[in-house]
Amino acid sequence: QQKQVQSEKLYDTQCPYCSMQCKMQFVEQTIVTRKKYMTIGKDNPTSQGRLCIKGMNAHQHALHHERIKYPLLKVNGEFTRISWEEALNHIKENFTKIQSEDGMNALSVYGSASITNEEAYLLGKFARVALKTKYIDYNGRLCMSAAASAASQTFGMDRGLTNSLSEIPSVQCIILAGTNIAECQPTIMPYFEKAKENGAFIIAIDPRETATTKIADLHLKVKPGKDAALANGLLKVIIDENYVDETFVQERAKGFTEVKEHVSSFTLEEISEWTGVPVADIRKAATMFGKKETGMIFTARGVEQQTDGSIAVRNFLNILIATGKLGKWGCGYGAITGQSNGQGAREHGQKADQLPGYRSIENEEHRAYIASVWGIDQDEIPRKGVSAYEMMEKIHDGEITGMFLMCSNPIVSNPNANFVKKALNKLKFLVVVDMFISETARLADLILPTSSYLEDEGTMTNVEGRVTLREASWPTPGEVKHDWQIICEIARVLGKGEYFSFSSAEEVFNELRVASRGGIADYYGITYERLRKEGGLLWPCPTLNHKGTDRLFEQSFAHSDGLASMVTVPNRPEVPKEQLSEEFPLYLTTGRVMSHYLTGVQTRKSSSLSARNFESYMEIHPNTARKYDIQDQSLVKIESKQGSIIVRSKWSETIRPDTVFVPFHWADSQNVNCLVSEKLDPTCRMPGFKVSAVKIAPVV
Numbered sequence: 199q200q201k202q203v204q205s206e207k208l209y210d211t212q213c214p215y216c217s218m219q220c221k222m223q224f225v226e227q228t229i230v231t232r233k234k235y236m237t238i239g240k241d242n243p244t245s246q247g248r249l250c251i252k253g254m255n256a257h258q259h260a261l262h263h264e265r266i267k268y269p270l271l272k273v274n275g276e277f278t279r280i281s282w283e284e285a286l287n288h289i290k291e292n293f294t295k296i297q298s299e300d301g302m303n304a305l306s307v308y309g310s311a312s313i314t315n316e317e318a319y320l321l322g323k324f325a326r327v328a329l330k331t332k333y334i335d336y337n338g339r340l341c342m343s344a345a346a347s348a349a350s351q352t353f354g355m356d357r358g359l360t361n362s363l364s365e366i367p368s369v370q371c372i373i374l375a376g377t378n379i380a381e382c383q384p385t386i387m388p389y390f391e392k393a394k395e396n397g398a399f400i401i402a403i404d405p406r407e408t409a410t411t412k413i414a415d416l417h418l419k420v421k422p423g424k425d426a427a428l429a430n431g432l433l434k435v436i437i438d439e440n441y442v443d444e445t446f447v448q449e450r451a452k453g454f455t456e457v458k459e460h461v462s463s464f465t466l467e468e469i470s471e472w473t474g475v476p477v478a479d480i481r482k483a484a485t486m487f488g489k490k491e492t493g494m495i496f497t498a499r500g501v502e503q504q505t506d507g508s509i510a511v512r513n514f515l516n517i518l519i520a521t522g523k524l525g526k527w528g529c530g531y532g533a534i535t536g537q538s539n540g541q542g543a544r545e546h547g548q549k550a551d552q553l554p555g556y557r558s559i560e561n562e563e564h565r566a567y568i569a570s571v572w573g574i575d576q577d578e579i580p581r582k583g584v585s586a587y588e589m590m591e592k593i594h595d596g597e598i599t600g601m602f603l604m605c606s607n608p609i610v611s612n613p614n615a616n617f618v619k620k621a622l623n624k625l626k627f628l629v630v631v632d633m634f635i636s637e638t639a640r641l642a643d644l645i646l647p648t649s650s651y652l653e654d655e656g657t658m659t660n661v662e663g664r665v666t667l668r669e670a671s672w673p674t675p676g677e678v679k680h681d682w683q684i685i686c687e688i689a690r691v692l693g694k695g696e697y698f699s700f701s702s703a704e705e706v707f708n709e710l711r712v713a714s715r716g717g718i719a720d721y722y723g724i725t726y727e728r729l730r731k732e733g734g735l736l737w738p739c740p741t742l743n744h745k746g747t748d749r750l751f752e753q754s755f756a757h758s759d760g761l762a763s764m765v766t767v768p769n770r771p772e773v774p775k776e777q778l779s780e781e782f783p784l785y786l787t788t789g790r791v792m793s794h795y796l797t798g799v800q801t802r803k804s805s806s807l808s809a810r811n812f813e814s815y816m817e818i819h820p821n822t823a824r825k826y827d828i829q830d831q832s833l834v835k836i837e838s839k840q841g842s843i844i845v846r847s848k849w850s851e852t853i854r855p856d857t858v859f860v861p862f863h864w865a866d867s868q869n870v871n872c873l874v875s876e877k878l879d880p881t882c883r884m885p886g887f888k889v890s891a892v893k894i895a896p897v898v
């Protein structure tokens with residue numbers, strides 16, 4: 199076959215899926231009269247040339263014939279092709295009408311953590327400067343908000359990993375809490391496998407056995423939603439058995455005395471009873487972590503997507519502080535980001551409470567600085583809005599009547615998904631920017647076609663906090679435009695073109711650099727030229743000569759007093775979680791499979807990926823299945839207070855008998871988020887995706 203290849207072109211790009219942001223090359227071969235396409239890995243400091251099955255097939259959705267190529271207007275229930283000029287006029291007319299009839303805040307913006315840094319920055323500016331609305335938030339709220347809030351409160355700074363990935367192979371003890379990296383970020387696994395080869399003791403915390411827990415020396419099969427209490431158990435052993443780094447807690451932290459007093463108020467037996475983890479296992483995990491010289495803790499959605507997610511993460515950070523395992527080689531914290539730009543997208547101002555550079559929208563100094571960069575008065579910047587799901591409530595209340603939604607699929611990804619669908623249906627005008635007619639785009643009045651990862655140049659910030667440049671390597675199909683171009687064009691027709699006169703992604707990035715200067719996430723020293731020459735750079739990178747920051751907190755933490763902040767964490771959360779009852783006797787937890795990404799809008803278009811997992815399923819212990827008369831591979835109805843779905847059963851000895859698991863990549867009658875309640879974490883407004891109470895029955 200190779201002999202028949204007449205020509206071959208290679209295009210540098212970056213995987214559009216998870217936060218590893220693996221560098222890769224898109225290959226176009228000409229064979230006789232036929233074109234053949236494939237994707238191969240490219241060496242780089244993070245993924246080191248590796249790719250997983252998603253990356254290898256990423257081009258399949260980008261080249262898919264169902265890509266939207268022209269603006270589409272809904273006329274009598276059908277989408278009809280229109281020109282960009284007509285599309286922009288519709289937007290101008292409808293946005294102006296909505297704001298004059300219902301007020302400036304009647305328009306809302308819903309963003310994404312899969313767009314570039316430039317586009318995340320521009321979307322935040324667009325909401326505040328062009329639309330003058332306070333209502334903007336994004337899908338990262340459902341993904342990273344708990345870890346971000348915990349790290350900000352504990353350290354004064356939120357960067358995914360406090361240390362670069364290169365340190366992992368030499369760490370002596372690792373806790374993987376609620377993270378299934380083997381399925382979700384597969385190319386990160388060799389770092390942990392290397393650590394194990396080097397003698398590391400690995401502890402996994404997860405209600406299920408997964409490909410990730412298989413590498414663990416100790417698996418704590420916690421009851422869903424009890425992670426905060428389990429961390430209390432670990433902390434208790436560490437304090438009671440004297441594994442505390444006294445110098446560290448005295449000199450570099452505050453709050454240790456209160457935490458010490460708190461852990462004396464309960465017994466390990468009580469923790470064991472509440473979490474379902476044997477006392478001996480809690481003791482062993484804590485002892486191993488306490489006595490090793492180096493140690494890192496990683497959390498992900500299993501701990502974070504809870505109504506006490508932020509405080510649960512803080513309790514794992516308490517363990518790091520108590521043992522002094524921060525700010526030095528092989529000691530630190532990692533929040534394993536899910537989405538491709540989960541890190542960068544939360545730094546540049548598309549969160550309800552945030553301005554670029556991780557600045558606060560309620561801080562007068564921060565507002566003044568950003569206003570000076572944008573060339574407006576600081577009083578013109580709207581105040582804090584509400585979180586992603588709460589915007590849906592505002593639609594039901596009639597306060598929000600229009601929405602501009604970019605690269606997101608909230609009717610599948612939000613909790614209480616049926617409620618969210620009803621909300622979007624109520625809008626007077628919904629504009630959706632996407633590559634495909636997603637489940638959410640079906641509800642739109644107007645769809646604008648956007649470019650894929652192959653076509654859109656820009657920077658992404660990976661799981662480590664490393665900023666990388668993704669080159670555009672392929673022409674856009676039809677009349678497709680990039681997200682940043684779409685934002686600029688709408689701003690122009692709304693009369694705000696002077697603030698959005700960018701002619702390239704690089705020009706947007708140069709403004710972002712200035713906006714981030716002096717902030718927590720300082721990108722000022724990073725330029726496209728440096729990224730092309732030096733590869734990725736870890737922020738903060740405040741000057742053009744700065745080499746980036748591989749390890750955080752070596753001398754001090756980012757709070758003004760330089761100290762890390764410990765906090766006491768209750769075993770039972772402030773917002774009660776879903777409780778099992780006679781009517782709803784099983785826990786439901788959710789997660790990912792390797793072959794799909796988020797709500798599957800892109801990966802379900804890939805024939806190679808869909809062939810691996812073409813439908814959703816419910817993992818259930820055989821003993822539980824027998825109790826409810828559910829055969830392996832049979833259809834089962836799962837019902838919660840919020841709704842019901844039908845999926846196929848999959849027997850598995852490796853899941854807790856009181857728990858079932860369903861992945862969240864499918865829509866409509868298989869959308870598991872229809873079952874998740876609307877309760878939110880009081881601090882970061884994260885929904886409780888990981889714990890629902892359900893009943894199950896065979897479909898006859």
Ligand code: SF4
Nearest residue numbers: 213216219220250253
């Ligand atoms: Fe790499 Fe993640 Fe893409 Fe897989 S999905 S190739 S791990 S970036």
